[in-house]
Amino acid sequence: MNAPLLAASGISKTFAGKGRRVAALDKASISVARGQTLGLVGPSGSGKSTLARILMRLVEPDAGRIDFDGTDLLALSGEALRTTRKRIQMVFQDPLAAFNPRATVAGALADPLRVHGLLGRRQRPAAIAALLERVGLDPGLASRAIHEISGGQRQRVAIARALATRPDLIVLDEAVSALDVSVRGRILELLVELQRKEGIAYVFVSHDLAVVRAIAHSIAIMDAGTIVERGPTPDVVANPQSATGRALVAAVPRLVVGKSD
Numbered sequence: 001m002n003a004p005l006l007a008a009s010g011i012s013k014t015f016a017g018k019g020r021r022v023a024a025l026d027k028a029s030i031s032v033a034r035g036q037t038l039g040l041v042g043p044s045g046s047g048k049s050t051l052a053r054i055l056m057r058l059v060e061p062d063a064g065r066i067d068f069d070g071t072d073l074l075a076l077s078g079e080a081l082r083t084t085r086k087r088i089q090m091v092f093q094d095p096l097a098a099f100n101p102r103a104t105v106a107g108a109l110a111d112p113l114r115v116h117g118l119l120g121r122r123q124r125p126a127a128i129a130a131l132l133e134r135v136g137l138d139p140g141l142a143s144r145a146i147h148e149i150s151g152g153q154r155q156r157v158a159i160a161r162a163l164a165t166r167p168d169l170i171v172l173d174e175a176v177s178a179l180d181v182s183v184r185g186r187i188l189e190l191l192v193e194l195q196r197k198e199g200i201a202y203v204f205v206s207h208d209l210a211v212v213r214a215i216a217h218s219i220a221i222m223d224a225g226t227i228v229e230r231g232p233t234p235d236v237v238a239n240p241q242s243a244t245g246r247a248l249v250a251a252v253p254r255l256v257v258g259k260s261d
Ligand SMILES: Nc1ncnc2c1ncn2[C@@H]1O[C@H](COP(=O)(O)OP(=O)(O)OP(=O)(O)O)[C@@H](O)[C@H]1O
Pocket: 015, 016, 017, 022, 023, 024, 042, 043, 044, 045, 046, 047, 048, 049, 050, 051, 207
C-alpha cells in the first residue's frame, strides 16, 4: 500500500547533436505517491521536461529504471506498453499545439476513446459530455472548434482528454504557466478536486515554486539534470537545503497580509 505509484531511479539522458552533447539528466530519481502530487521545480533547462517525457516513454533514457505500480515501465513494449500507457497521461503548456486547432472539442476527446478502443461509436457522445462535465465545462461546447474556445477552456479540454483513459497518473508540464492568474487558480482547484474525488496522482512540472507549493504534497528540485533536493512541501518551502532551493524560495512573492508598519 505504501509503495509509491511510480519510482524512477538513476535516470540519465544525453542529447547529441551537431558536435554538441547536452547532459539533460544525470542519475535523476523521483518517486510519486498514489493519489498525491509531486511538484518538479527548477530553473529553465534543468531537465524537468526531459524527465517528464521519459516518464511517458516519449523519450528513452540512456540509463535508469522506472517502476510503475509494480511493473518495469522501461521493459514494456507492444501491447503491454499500450495498456500501461493508458494509465499515465500528460498535459502540456500549450493546448493549441497539442490539438489540431480545427478539430472540434468532441473530436479531440473522441481520439483517446477511439485509440484505446474504450467505447463504441454509439456511446461516445455521452462519454464526451460526461468528460466535459468532469472538468467543469458545458457539454454544449462539444461542437465548438478548439481554436474558438478560450485558453482556460482549452486547458480543461486537455485535462478531460487526459482523463478519458482513467489514468492513475497525470504528468502536467507547465500546464498552467500560460494562463492568467485567475484562470490558473480555477484550473488548480479543478486538479485538486479531481485528485480528491478520483485519487489521481500528479507530477506537476513548473519553474514557479509559488504555483507548485499550492498543489504539491512533496517537491523535487532539479538543477542541471540532477535532483538537488526533495521532501514534503512545507519542509522544502520553510527550510530549503540546497542553493537552488533557497533561490527558488527567495523568488516566491510573499503574501502581504498586512503592513508591519
Ligand atoms: N530533443 C532535444 N535535443 C537536444 N537537446 C535537448 C532536447 N530536449 C532538451 N534538450 C536540452 O536538455 C536540457 C534540459 O531541457 P528540458 O527541456 O528538459 O529543461 P526544462 O527544465 O524543462 O526547461 P524549461 O523550464 O525551460 O522548460 C536543455 O539544455 C535542453 O536544451
